[in-house]
Amino acid sequence: MGGGVHGTASSGKKRFRTKFTAEQKERMLSLAETLGWRIQKQDEPAIQQFCNETGVKRNVLKVWMHNNKHTLGKKP
Numbered sequence: 001m002g003g004g005v006h007g008t009a010s011s012g013k014k015r016f017r018t019k020f021t022a023e024q025k026e027r028m029l030s031l032a033e034t035l036g037w038r039i040q041k042q043d044e045p046a047i048q049q050f051c052n053e054t055g056v057k058r059n060v061l062k063v064w065m066h067n068n069k070h071t072l073g074k075k076p
Contacts, residue, residue: 020064024054029072032065037073039065 020028031050035043039062051058 018060020056024056027054028056028061028064029068031061032068032073035065037065037069 027050031046035046039047047058047061050056051061056064
């Protein structure tokens with residue numbers, strides 16, 4: 001039931017919820033707007049540098065961009 005891949009072998013444990021600092025959120029928003037809310041092959045070096053500077057993993061950034069695209073992005 002619950003669905004989703006969490007990296008745990010159905011141990012019944014709740015998935016860890018990532019907590020972002022205000023600075024991380026601001027920087028992720030800025031990067032997402034620069035990239036047009038999608039990660040493409042040619043953006044990989046910039047994404048790698050961002051991840052190294054902020055401590056946010058690439059996959060976490062990808063999921064954050066997907067989850068926040070409609071709320072924060074695509075302003076008319």
